[in-house]
Amino acid sequence: MLKSDKLERLELYKDRNTQVFLNKFLSEEISELEPVYDPKVGYHYPIVEAIVGSVQDAEAFLNRLYNAGILERRLYDKIIYCPKCGSANVSVRYCCAYCKSFDIQRSALIEHVKCGYMDVEENYKKGNKLVCPKCHEELKKPDVDYRRAGTWCTCKDCKKSFDIPVVAHFCRDCHTAFTFEDAVIKDVYAYTLREDAKEEAARGWVIIAPIRDFLLENGFEVESPAFLKGKSGANHMFDIVAYEGK
Template sequence: MPETVLLLEGFGENIDFLRELMEKSGLGAKVCADTAALETALKEGAGLVLLDISNPDLSRLDITGLGFTDPREYVESTVKHTAEAARRAGKPLLVILGRDDSEARFTEAGAVVADFVTQPYYPDELVKRIRKSLGISTKKTLPEAARMNTDSLKLQLLRNLLDDGVATISPICDTDSPFGYTYPSLSKYVDLTPEKMVEMLDDMASRAILSRKLHDKIHICPTCNRYNMNFREVCPECGSPDIDVQEMIHHFACGHVGPMSRFQQGLRLICPKCRAELRHIGLDYEKPTETYLCRVNGHIFTEPDVEAVCVACGGKFSPKDLIDRSIYSYELTGRAEDVVQMGQLEPTQIDPLLLDRQVGLYHFAYFERELATEISRSTRHKHPFGLIILGIDFYEDFVKKFGRSDALQYLATLGQVIKEMMRMSDVPARYKTQNVAMLLSETPRDGCVAFLKRLRERLEHVKLPRTDVKISISAGISVFPEHGEEGATLLAAAEEAFERAVNTGRDLIAK
């Protein structure tokens, strides 16, 4: 038998949503009209009381004859009495609060509450908290969550995507998804809810295994966290959507302004204020801009308010109170294949033998190995990549003036700036003693030029210790497969472009 969750009616816009959520989660649900019905249900063996006071419309709360003058006092009293009934029955009470509410408001009033959940919350999280209060393992609720948090699942997913040649993971509209989108290309590999899919994809994007591109922006209900919002125009005075656009008339003689419907008497226009007949537009009267008329209270206004109504839970909100959510498409980066080959998502510490300790960059032997790997990967996926050779202008003159030790510090400073700017998939290495070779994965010619321009701008603000010398660079670019499909060919093309930049006048980029 499933545990029964008791829902107390009275603050009520979310009752149906919560009851449906409990039933979908394998929990029983019973709505109690008042605390007397609640106590009866507790005696019958219900497992937990859930009280939602997150969005009570206090202005419409009828407390006539209840002994209260302030609706807030009535809410606090209800929580306290509900908590007392739950305590006597030995059952936990869980209270859902509004985003601006305070737990202390109720605990200081003497209410004993097992757990508070504050808006906005994810429905899965609410179910998890309820199950925890009931002593039920949360693994039964979301078995995929435990698997999703392991790197092995993500590695297996990446292997499957690479094996099947899936490079892009795109969202499609799905009315069953809480945020209106899902990722069907993942469904054949993992059994996850849409929310958990996004958590997993965002985690891999944060590790530079995937790149993200904005696909859409949506508004989410702050109560139930669903996308099903209806936007409508309402009367700013009473909030009714029963409004009409009205054509207005301004009577010049007496100055009266009102909707045309109040002037019309058969085929004639009669001013309701002075009773004069209006014959000629522009002479007797004019028609100002269109206005609105509320059919409920007769209020006339020029601009209606906009109200957002959640179709899922019935909550009503100002658009500014909705939660903005970005929907992304994802694409595998060059690092995806690397982590699959390594068998781990996080890189191990770089072997010190691969690093040139003097300048803090890779040895060129490691660069050559990575270049061969990048050529293989880019050939398979038909992606371009860039290779850059760059050097410090007038480096030899600096060696003669300050000595080789300070000159190496010069090169190390350049290396540090490069490392601060590069992506995890980029590979910088010391090249021919005094230059730097860089591999920029999945980067076309324009991307290489843009990187070098940013690097030059950064170097304008870098000065070496004990000297006023500023660092300037010259660079040459080659691009796969435009300049070749072999490592030696690409290096030769980049070096030829580098020499051209140096011989042309320095502080230049040749491509």
């Protein structure tokens, strides 16, 4: 944990929203905050929104806690947004490597082991059976009579064949088709409370806050956190410092 972030953390622990949120971890109501998917807004964090208000505020709030070293995060997913309207309601299209049409047929490639003939599955189909188009023998046992040798795509528009399709996207809201190059891609995280922050947070308001309130009620001036200059002239940070009121 960075010492330089400690002040920021202590500030945050005094914040009511942070307290409500961190309490959910401390009380074990949640162990990890996962984002929830919504086709309209994409990923969001309803638990946090209930505390801080909007989707944007929730994101800023989580970023602040992460940057201060209170939360840890792991990459949960990547989300694709439409570059034109910003919608997250985006589909994936597998397209022809030649003409970019998404009207392609994906087939399984099958090899007849005995004669070595290879073709797409449809060409072996005879009713419910698989029959080799070359030697006319029936293929019965997978991995013995025949083996699957990957996939093969055929474009229904230009009729060409290829093994790896090109990925493209389609916005279901504004109907724009766009490529990987233009896609707006955002990292989405799941959050946990850092072990060391757990203790620090608990001390921050479970222990310090009542002491602070008690001292204030009894006429002390209180600073928390506070800096005092030591004999060496260096500044030292204290969780709480109380002065006798005048």
